[in-house]
Amino acid sequence: MLKRALIYGKFRTNGIYGSFENGTRWSRLMSMYPPHYAEPIFKKDSQNMEKYELAKLSHVPIKAALNSSSDTIFNAELKQKMLAYIVKCGNSRLARELLTKTFEQIKRAQIERKHLVKQDNGHAICIDAEKLLIQAIENSRPLLQLSSIKRGGVKYQVPVPLTSKKSYFYAMKWILDAAKEKDRKISLSSKLAWEILDAAHGQGRVIKKKNDLHRLCENNRAYAHYRWS
Amino acid sequence: MALRVLGLNLIKNNINLLQNACRINATSTTQAPYCNQVTVHAAPAAVQKQKVSKAMKAYLERARENDEFMKTQDLDFQIGKRHLANMMGADPETFTQQDIDDAISYLFPSGLFDKRARPAMKSPDEVFPARKAAEFDETGRPFHSMFYTGKPNFFQLLHDIVEETNKLYDLEERMLRRGNKPDENQKIEMAGFQMLPKDQLEVKLVETIADIEYSNFVSSMERLIASPFSYKSKNFIERYLKPLIDQSKQLEVPKPxxxxxxxxxxxxxxxxxxxxxxxxxxxxxxxxxxxxxxxxxxxxxxxxxxxxxxxxxxxxxxxxxxxxxxxxxxxxxxxxxxxxxxxxxxxxxxxxxxxxxxxxxxAGLLTRDYRRRERKKFGQEGARRKYTWKKR
Structure with missing residues (x-):
């Protein structure tokens, strides 16, 4: 505790100690909000909630919206998540640049494709890069995973269903990993663009990886009961 | 000679001592019901002859000392107040606590940031917290049936809450039988209120309580409030609620x-x-x-x-x-x-x-983001991250 009290942080006071509005004192004054602050709802659409919920929030102080959050149509949730996975060493500026370039290349490729095919079929081709990214992620989401469980001294590979959060994580990780396996001459953005386009159309390495995993789970389905017995 | 004995319980149970109670201290009425003060004259001969337990003797001695101490403190405060009033050229009779605070901040300007560290002059009742009342009579028997729990006031409170809850359950059953429904308009609104925080509850009870005990209090209060007829015991519930500040109306909007x-x-x-x-x-x-x-x-x-x-x-x-x-x-x-x-x-x-x-x-646009870079700590790689553990 002493070590924590030594930490110099400031939140409305200059001392090590300070107090909340309700009079309780806290000693861990640091670079963070007091625990009773609520998360901001920066999307206007999601502010339409029940009246009593709003009444509850009207008495709660709200955290400031983050620098990366903004109420625009360009800030889809999955895109933000993908952006966060691309970031290395906190260089979010570079990550943003890379993703913008990726989107540009996807769009160029799709427009090219649109012009190649005949006029009547051209409508079917999607040029919205953001939609394609979401499609790619949805296509490469795994449903099951193998986890090794020890029963009677023998380790079994047991298929286990994934939560939606985890499956999204794997989808994005696989896409990014596939993009990172490249020649040094090719930039990440172009490789990522191709991976996204492939996955969005249900082909490519990521989809193959997902299918392989599903097949493995299928083969090991005899051990599925070890999950609970 | 006046003797300051604390305790509501005394009035109820110990008639011997209280035969001589002359007046309830004027300040006592404003304080919490658990720590009322009663001024008692020195015990008469009849009481003195009775066998007084050692614990009671020690307690009476302590109470007397405390009373005297508070009296001298109060006297000092009154004199100080008069001096201050004279210094400021004001009428000592109508000099309020607000005037005292103003005078102190004028005469002793302080650059200290923490308000609690600045010079202040307050009435001794505020400076010295209320002591707990005598919990046993002169033979050493406790007044309160929950004395041996160690926290009689707290457990009495829990008991009261459960009693109220049971009363409401009975009422609900009777109303159901009669086919009456609870009045939706009178429902207790919890949106602008908060359960009394732990430290304030402690002051109210004059007892220190553990975290788990506080959470027990909160859960039993919540059960009471959740009852559809909870508005029937609104008075009881409101004693343990604290109003919250409306955040949206806190800041004044300037005129362009x-x-x-x-x-x-x-x-x-x-x-x-x-x-x-x-x-x-x-x-x-x-x-x-x-x-x-x-x-x-x-x-x-x-x-x-x-x-x-x-x-x-x-x-x-x-x-x-x-x-x-x-x-x-x-x-x-x-x-x-x-x-x-x-x-x-x-x-x-x-x-x-x-x-x-x-x-x-x-949306979090009107909150000022006060967060700052957290400093690096010695013995650590950064603000939070520790060096990799290496056995040797």
Whole structure:
């Protein structure tokens, strides 16, 4: 505790100690909000909630919206998540640049494709890069995973269903990993663009990886009961 | 000689001592019911002859000492107050606590940040906390049936809550049989209230309670409030609730001024974020011009920072309808854009309705981001990260 009290942080006071509005004192004054602050709802659409919920929030102080959050149509949730996975060493500026370039290349490729095919079929081709990214992620989401469980001294590979959060994580990780396996001459953005386009159309390495995993789970389905017995 | 004995329990149970109680101290009526003060004259001969337990003797001695101490303190306070009043050229008879505080801050100006560390003069009742009353009579028997729990007031409170709850359950059953439904209009609104915090409950009970005991109190209170007929015991419940401040009406919205061209404008000074400092002016009928240190929005070369500037404007639907001028210094690009964003949002309050202000508050635009870089600690790799553990 002493070590924590030594930490110099400031939140409305200059001392090590300070107090909340309700009079309780806290000693861990640091670079963070007091625990009773609520998360901001920066999307206007999601502010339409029940009246009593709003009444509850009207008495709660709200955290400031983050620098990366903004109420625009360009800030889809999955895109933000993908952006966060691309970031290395906190260089979010570079990550943003890379993703913008990726989107540009996807769009160029799709427009090219649109012009190649005949006029009547051209409508079917999607040029919205953001939609394609979401499609790619949805296509490469795994449903099951193998986890090794020890029963009677023998380790079994047991298929286990994934939560939606985890499956999204794997989808994005696989896409990014596939993009990172490249020649040094090719930039990440172009490789990522191709991976996204492939996955969005249900082909490519990521989809193959997902299918392989599903097949493995299928083969090991005899051990599925070890999950609970 | 007056003897200060504390305790409501005394009045109820110990008639021997209280035969001689002459008056209840005037201050006692304002205090919590658990720590009332009773002034008792010295025990008469009849009581003195009775066998008094050693514990009671020690207690009476302590109570007498405390009483004397408080008396001298009070006398000192009164004299000090008179001196202060004379120094300030005011009437000592009508010198209030507010006047004392003002006089002290005038005579002893203090640069100390923490208000509790500054010089102060308060009445001894405030400075010295209330002591617990005698919990046993002169033969050593406790008054309270829950004396041996160690926290009689707290457990009595829990007992009372359960009693109220049971009463409400009975009522509910009777009403159900009669076919009556609870009145929805009278339902207790918990939105603006909070359960009494632990430290305040402790003061109220004159007992220290553990965290788990406090959570027991909270859960049993919640059960009481959840009952459909809880409004029937509203008086009881309200004693243990604390009203919350309405956040949306806390800050006053300034009225816009008029400039030479007849446009409304608002200037917000001291917009802070990280180490950036800015002042922002928003002019009402405008064309969406943005001027930052003499440049337009291209002052920021990062896309995210530009987006941040437009966030409050776009959120309130005033993008392209107002002009923004900002002077910003210090910090990096994200800090500067954050400072300007806060300034714009704060200024825009004058040009939108109350509903939009609340909406902006919920979006986190009106909160000042006070977070700062956390320092690196010695023996650690960074602010939080520790060095890799190596056995040797």
């Amino acid at each position: 001024k008029i400039d030479e061209q007849g446009r409304q404008y608002i200037t917000t000074y001291e917009c802070l974020r990280k180490t950036a400092r800015a002042d922002v002016t928003v002019r009402m009928p405008g064309t969406g011009k943005i001027n930052i240190n003499g440049k337009d929005i291209s002052y920021f070369d990062v896309e995210q920072c530009r987006e941040q500037l437009l966030f409050p404007l776009q959120f309130s639907g005033l993008l392209g309808k107002v002009d923004v001028e900002a002077n910003v210094a210090g910090g990096g690009s994200s800090g500067q854009s954050g400072a300007i964003r806060w300034g714009i949002a704060m200024s825009l309050r004058s040009f939108v309705d109350q509903e939009m202000i609340e909406s902006m508050r919920l």
